[in-house]
Amino acid sequence: MLKPPNSMDLPKPGSLFSSKSNFKLSMQLSRFFPSKTHIPISITLLFLFGPLQTAHSESLEDVLITAYNNSSLLQGNDYLVAIQEEQITQTSAGSKPTLALDLSSNYQAHSSSSMSNNDNSLGGRVELSSQYPLFDFGANELAVDIEEINKQVVLLNRTQIEHTVLLNAANAYLDVLKAYNLLELEKNNLNSLESQLEAAKNRYELGNISRTELSLVESRFTAAMGNVKTRDGQVEIAREIFNLAVGKYPDNLSATYFDVEIPIDIASALELANQNNPALLQAKLEVTIAQQQRELVSIQTSRPPINLSGSASTNLNLREFNETPKNNLTIGIRTSIPLYSGGRLSSALRQSEQRLQKARIDLRHEAKLQENEI
Template identity: 30%
Template structure:
């Protein structure tokens, strides 16, 4: 499996390396388009922020294991009137102030808080895999947009050439009609074919506009001249090799595995919630009478144990729910495995089909071109009708269009296979970009630094820079 992985990566890397070679002035190659899509994707930026938020969940889970220190302060003014048994009264008034510190620390809870920290860490790893999944979607969309612009551009060129050719055929038919070699029917057939060709040209122009808009959305800028891929890279020798790589590397598989792990930890958390917890707390305070010099200081330290006795059945329900969630994630892992196998199998067969169609298209175009040249020559000798020429011209156009689509489909099929194997990432494709490090922010917050610390101030600076981008 590792050999298959290295082979697939090497093939894709060679392909993109060749794509990055200079071809023509101002021509953009596929490697550059993928790099731009990676840099400009708002979807990737959005999900990187989601990952950073998950990193903070881990920091908060760690903070729950540390002492919590808080302060309080207050001032009071009280007034009233006191009445005696003799019927006299006197006004009363007093002013006071107080300040205090309190501290609490969880000493032991049968591992519930530690398990919560493990869940947070697993959630970070899960979110990283979801980010990889988004990255694959972004890059596959860019590949598709690139090749669809190529398809639309070359189809438009074929349509334009067809209009020019049919215009010549119509002119020739009219000249032959003028000298009595053909009938009015032949001229009408040429006119109808030209009108249909112009309609096809207009449709091709509209398809190109749509493809260009999709390219701009996927890559981040309008397409210029797009170079043809000169190397498509290699694919695994067998579908079983491709499936083995996918089951090991595809982010959807890794997400499903992490979900199972988290569900198992959730079961452990619900079990621990039925057990008591041991807490340490302390307080220290100062009270002062502002109307006199009287003041007092006091403090306390306490050790407490608490635990549930009866919760109306809620805790038992949570236990059952956690077990059912675990079963759900195990079933989901099975479903994802089947889906990955099917997706890889479909993608692998798609490559084989596209490759065969591309090979057949070469021969089809060659034969159609020979047939068209022969029919047109025979028409000049009077042995073929104008309709024969127009029919063969349409056959040649269809052959060229089919061959063009087969070439585009082969490229898309190969990159779809890479995506189904979990290898369509900027790092695996060796794109010329700064690869995003998903662990960088986590390493900054994993120790849960306080906002007043040096590291906390550095984090604030990082977030301010992000907010200005």
């Protein structure tokens, strides 16, 4: 059975093609093909057809690098990583002091019935306030840890996208080679049938064969012409799919032979999937996140934070500038204990427990899927 690994070496965005040597290492099967996709049969076509010897030909490595660099999915996912990093920064700010400057002005109109006149005033207030979290029972640190794990989930999701992009590019590369070779095969067959047709016509003129026999040869030649047209259409389709997967049309592709390292037995394959499979690692991280979120909710609902607050303010009379301002300085410790919230806190606890149970079920389901795939 698949078991959680002791440690996870998560890839960084763009690290898969940081150099050509790293790229060649990434050609291992466990890193190249997504876990939920069987190895396509078309990969064997690379060994069935001879290499296309052309000048300045593109190898499979060149195609994969181009697809990686042109992928809009990967470019968009880089922003998701940056967004999550900003979320970590925002959450970390919860343990730091805050400082705010408040400015206000007010106008008051007083009516005196005895004096039959109005006593109006125009005032202003300037206040500098600060708050510092003294003790939150580890809630903010736990929240930061959760966001750090969420970043790992985003990176694993990016790895899955990398695998999908590379697999689509490899399949498109092989399909183009297949289409061109099948087209060449049909053309050779057409040339052979054309020679047979010419020979059959000569024999018919000499009376060696009947009209029926000549018609059979002509029908085979006509069918071969149709097959060439069909194969030519398949080449165009393969080229369009290649352009969609790689970001450019194929140009002088060459069949490249490479060695793929695969596990020697099922046990080794299961262990490899347990260590490297992004979907499985992501499911494990989701369980960890759910566990920490349950703990965070428990802290937030039962142990309110204790904050140190202070402020310095001055009140000004904007009509009498010679009047001495009224200054005020306050400092204190503040906490808020929830007495009744209409069941919201207990509901939040139950919700966090239900999320944890769902994450565990998803992990078992994902592990079973990977085991069945292998």
